[in-house]
Amino acid sequence: MLALIATAMSVPAAADPLTDAVRQDLPSLIAIYRDLHAHPELSFHEVRSAAILAAEARKAGFEVTEKVGGTGVVAVLRNGPGPVVLLRTDMDALPLAETTGLPFASKARGKLANGEDVPVMHACGHDTHMTSWIATARRMAAIRGNWSGTLVMIAQPAEEIGAGARSMLADGLYTRFPKPDIAIAFHNSAALPAGTIGYAHGYTMANVDSVDVLVKGVGGHGAYPHLAKDPVVLAARIVTTLQALVSRETDPLESAVVTVGSFHGGLKHNVIPDDVRLQLTVRSYTPEVRKALLDGITRIARGEAIAAGLAEDRMPVVALRPDDRISASFNTEALTSTLGETLATRFGAEKVVRIKPQMGGEDFSEYWLADSKSVQSFLFWVGGVPPTKWQAAGGDVNKLASIHSPLWAPDAEAVIETATIAMTTVALRMMPQP
Numbered sequence: 308m309l310a311l312i313a314t315a316m317s318v319p320a321a322a323d324p325l326t327d328a329v330r331q332d333l334p335s336l337i338a339i340y341r342d343l344h345a346h347p348e349l350s351f352h353e354v355r356s357a358a359i360l361a362a363e364a365r366k367a368g369f370e371v372t373e374k375v376g377g378t379g380v381v382a383v384l385r386n387g388p389g390p391v392v393l394l395r396t397d398m399d400a401l402p403l404a405e406t407t408g409l410p411f412a413s414k415a416r417g418k419l420a421n422g423e424d425v426p427v428m429h430a431c432g433h434d435t436h437m438t439s440w441i442a443t444a445r446r447m448a449a450i451r452g453n454w455s456g457t458l459v460m461i462a463q464p465a466e467e468i469g470a471g472a473r474s475m476l477a478d479g480l481y482t483r484f485p486k487p488d489i490a491i492a493f494h495n496s497a498a499l500p501a502g503t504i505g506y507a508h509g510y511t512m513a514n515v516d517s518v519d520v521l522v523k524g525v526g527g528h529g530a531y532p533h534l535a536k537d538p539v540v541l542a543a544r545i546v547t548t549l550q551a552l553v554s555r556e557t558d559p560l561e562s563a564v565v566t567v568g569s570f571h572g573g574l575k576h577n578v579i580p581d582d583v584r585l586q587l588t589v590r591s592y593t594p595e596v597r598k599a600l601l602d603g604i605t606r607i608a609r610g611e612a613i614a615a616g617l618a619e620d621r622m623p624v625v626a627l628r629p630d631d632r633i634s635a636s637f638n639t640e641a642l643t644s645t646l647g648e649t650l651a652t653r654f655g656a657e658k659v660v661r662i663k664p665q666m667g668g669e670d671f672s673e674y675w676l677a678d679s680k681s682v683q684s685f686l687f688w689v690g691g692v693p694p695t696k697w698q699a700a701g702g703d704v705n706k707l708a709s710i711h712s713p714l715w716a717p718d719a720e721a722v723i724e725t726a727t728i729a730m731t732t733v734a735l736r737m738m739p740q741p
Contacts, residue, residue, distance in 0.1 A: 328446060329727050333720060336442050336727075339363075340719050341411040343434040347400030347427045349417040350465035351474075353378045356398045356437060360462045363441045367448040369460065372484070376475035380462035381484050384448060389456025392737050393487035394730060395671060396433070396440035397466035403428040407716040431467065431710050432495035432691060432717050439493070439726035446731045454738040457485045469515065469633040472673035481677060489642060489737050490674040490684045493726050497712075498704045499690025500697040501721035504650055504729060505662035506687040510592040511638050513562070515668035516601060517631035520545070520585040520608055521624040522572075523617065529577035539572050541615045542583040545608050545623070546570065549587075552603045563600055564590035564666055590666045592635050601627065633668040634676055642683040649736045650687070650729060662688065685733070689726045691717025 339359070348356055357378045364382035365371045372381045378398070402419060404426035405412045415427045444460055461480070465471030481487075499505050522545060524538030546567050557563045565587060572583030587604065591597040608623040651659040675684035692707055693716075700706035708714035 325446065325728055325731060328449070329442060329724055332442060332445065333724060336438050336723055337720060339441060340434055340438040340723060343437055344409075344429050345411045345413055345415070347413050347415050347429045347434070348398070349402065349419070349427055350399040350468045350470070351377045352417060353398040353464050357462060357464075360396075360398070360437060360441060364444050364460065367444045369444065369448070375461075375480065375483075376464065376471065376478040378464040379471065379475045379478070381475075381480065382444065382460040382462075383484060384451070384458040384460075385485075386451050386457065387455040387741055389454070389738050390488040391457045391459060391485045392734050393459045393461060393490040393674065394440065394443060394734060395461050395463055395490065395492040395674070396436040397463050397471065398433055398437055399465055399467050399471070400427050400429045400433065401431060401467055401711060402426065403430045403711075403713045405430070406713040409716055428713060430712060430715050432715065432722070433466070435495050435691070435717055435719055435722040435726070436493070437462065438719075438723050439730060442723060442727040443730040443734070446727065447734060453740060454735055455741040456738040458734065458738075459485055459487055466670055469631060469668060469670045472670040476673060476677050486678070487674070487682055490671070490682055491646075491686075491730065491733055492671045493687050493689050493730065494669065495691040495710070495717050495722050495726075496688040497692060497707060497710045497715060497717070499660075499662075499688060500692050500702075501690050501694060501718035502658065502725045503690035504654060504659045504687060504725065505690065506638065506643065506647055506650075506659075506685075507662055507664050508638055508640060508643050508647075510635050510664045511686050512636035512664070512669040512672065513564075513590040513592055513666045514597045514635045515631070515633035516589040516597065517628040518587040518589060518601070518604055519626045519628065520587065520604070521626075522583040522585065522608070522612075523621040523623060524579070524581060524583070525621070526581040527579045529579055532579060535579040536615060536617060536621070537579050538583040539580065541611060541617075542570065542572065542585060544611045544615075546585070548607045548611060549604065552600055552607070556599065556603060557596060561596050562590075562592055562664070562666065563596055564588070565600060565604070590668075592664065633670050634672045636669045636672040636684070636686050637675055638685050639675070639683040642685050646685050646687075646733045646736065649733060653728070653732045654725075687729070689722050689729065691722045693718040
């Protein structure tokens with residue numbers, strides 16, 4: 308596999324009108340990319356970014372509607388009879404201080420929902436997504452004589468908090484605008500060399516659930532623990548027993564993750580606190596495994612409390628955070644088979660690879676779930692690791708900066724060029740020639 312990927316890095320797409328047009332457009336696209344990179348915006352604050360994308364879509368000839376689901380943009384190009392194809396980009400950035408050392412590195416700051424002032428960075432590469440969206444809009448408008456149908460291009464807010472897709476759908480994405488037959492998106496990858504395309508069949512990104520657990524006890528003096536009911540010990544037992552949900556209660560051939568990311572309790576060395584607070588992230592693919600994990604968390608927390616001798620009114624409180632809930636993204640089989648072959652034909656089989664599903668979350672799933680009987684979906688990856696860094700690491704992703712890292716700096720030219728050609732190619736494949 309490493310040999311194939313290394314070979315793929317040195318094989319450019321064959322010269323043709325689409326490739327030539329994208330490469331001629333690259334200087335202006337890179338200027339847009341650097342501007343977006345230097346001015347990142349947090350979730351639901353993507354005002355400047357949305358304005359840039361809306362202006363570019365209008366210039367290309369799209370009917371544009373702004374402020375859909377908050378800061379979302381919907382651009383529609385009607386071009387005769389045929390299917391409705393939705394192409395999506397996300398726009399938001401993360402609360403991180405950039406350390407890439409790039410000359411156009413972000414110095415931006417923003418405010419979280421709680422009012423906290425934080426540095427902001429495009430550590431997930433959404434700046435490359437937005438730039439490729441603009442480039443694809445330009446190409447599809449320029450070659451409208453080659454396809455027939457309706458193209459709906461959306462710029463989505465708040466992917467990082469899993470709320471943007473739901474927000475746009477709630478604001479009438481499928482009722483105010485043409486409802487898609489096909490939804491397509493890409494994400495840049497820190498685990499593939501620049502320009503390589505990866506995709507999975509079926510589940511491609513995981514369910515994400517955030518769970519808060521309030522572990523109650525009876526506080527007291529640290530010197531006299533027998534007079535208290537120590538919630539720190541109880542919480543530690545809950546954390547340990549939760550591991551059995553994956554190791555002993557989930558089919559080994561299924562995928563599941565239960566991670567306790569926060570354990571907070573107590574204020575002083577010699578004081579046993581009244582309670583401890585746990586914060587969990589839970590990952591899965593299927594609805595059945597998702598339910599089993601969430602039910603299991605409640606059962607284990609309560610069971611350990613009973614074993615510790617807690618009264619009924621001191622049972623743990625397990626709360627699922629509905630606003631932080633993301634459902635698994637699913638690449639529908641027929642569409643994935645068709646577009647996987649299309650991409651392999653376009654770029655060469657050595658540059659398009661099957662990859663494993665990821666346990667990260669992506670709210671692109673919502674566009675399929677909103678009507679899974681009639682909407683097909685396809686999410687693919689475009690490698691962003693610069694060739695020199697990939698070769699220096701020997702293809703070992705553990706030696707590379709990951710997305711959401713303050714060091715993540717993709718090979719923007721390769722990502723934007725590859726993604727634009729790929730998005731244009733798959734859109735054309737699904738929209739018949741007039």
